Amino acid sequence: MSIKSINVRNQFRGTIKEIIEGPVLSEVDVLTPSGVVTSVITTRSLKELDLKPGREVIAFVKSTEVSIATL
């Protein structure tokens, strides 16, 4: 199923740099213009989406999940 657009404002386009596969969850590191963005998804989804290093993806996150720190 193709999705036209999603409500998520924070989208980071990049290339998968590395995958650490676990029994239930896996870490996917995506190289973006802002540096590496790390995502943790189920290993099932990893396989269903056929994610592999070098593949172009979008990492995204809901605004309500983003925190702010001052320096």
Next chain:
Amino acid sequence: MSIKSINVRNQFRGTIKEIIEGPVLSEVDVLTPSGVVTSVITTRSLKELDLKPGREVIAFVKSTEVSIATL
């Protein structure tokens, strides 16, 4: 209290571009090298941190909150 470091791998340093203040929650738009990152935090925290447009901040998010989409 000063924090030395946090476990959150995804940190985006930038400058506050715009704030939309609501009665309970507020939207903070942060201009980063990857574009605008949008955060929603309580209006109380907005005031306690004295956030204002132009102020330098870090937007951050836990890896378990980041999703992946293929193009």
Next chain:
Amino acid sequence: MSIKSINVRNQFRGTIKEIIEGPVLSEVDVLTPSGVVTSVITTRSLKELDLKPGREVIAFVKSTEVSIATL
């Protein structure tokens, strides 16, 4: 930008039943085969996606956000 597929396993297709619009965040109630699924998104996203009652959408959520209770 069209997205081919996302990692999120929990997808609920339905029709928007009601929208409660706030200054920063809005509530979107989606009628699905399992009943009403409630989503809270930024009012900016609501307008950008041009969401209105009657429109067909997919409500989705990451597996790490889902809790389990016993009866």
Next chain:
Amino acid sequence: MSIKSINVRNQFRGTIKEIIEGPVLSEVDVLTPSGVVTSVITTRSLKELDLKPGREVIAFVKSTEVSIATL
């Protein structure tokens, strides 16, 4: 401790179909009227709640965690 009710609007009653147990986190797949809802919880909670395939449970999620996509 018995809980009378919770604020979470999105509740999906169903039967556990499958469990994938990991060292720290486990995946619990719940068969509901809307299809399978996948939850990831700590393996400690899995054992404390004595979750097993066939057991009736409620999968639930906060509204702020639910995203919306258009087709």
Next chain:
Amino acid sequence: MSIKSINVRNQFRGTIKEIIEGPVLSEVDVLTPSGVVTSVITTRSLKELDLKPGREVIAFVKSTEVSIATL
């Protein structure tokens, strides 16, 4: 519907100290032995649960949502 137990390990029992009601979301401040725990829930849930200052409640959060910082 009464729930027997939930998978959420982090539960903080306390008394509601203050409520800030917004059009879509409301802030509920709960006084616990560790200090005030702040929760943001939909205003609909606030009314359905009939939450008011002085009422005893449990604030809870999934382990995957908890971050760690060093001092």
Next chain:
Amino acid sequence: MSIKSINVRNQFRGTIKEIIEGPVLSEVDVLTPSGVVTSVITTRSLKELDLKPGREVIAFVKSTEVSIATL
């Protein structure tokens, strides 16, 4: 990088009691005045922060992640 302050209202200072290390994610149990607070973070972060039992840390969580139940 030292962070001056963060927007997260819910902060629980305590001592690490136990760590369960997994291949991708690890569980960190922090003993606080309210009891044990459980956090799940990436094993990479665990190692980068050099977390070990006995170390003093702050467990924190965004208000939008906190749910409320009545008794």
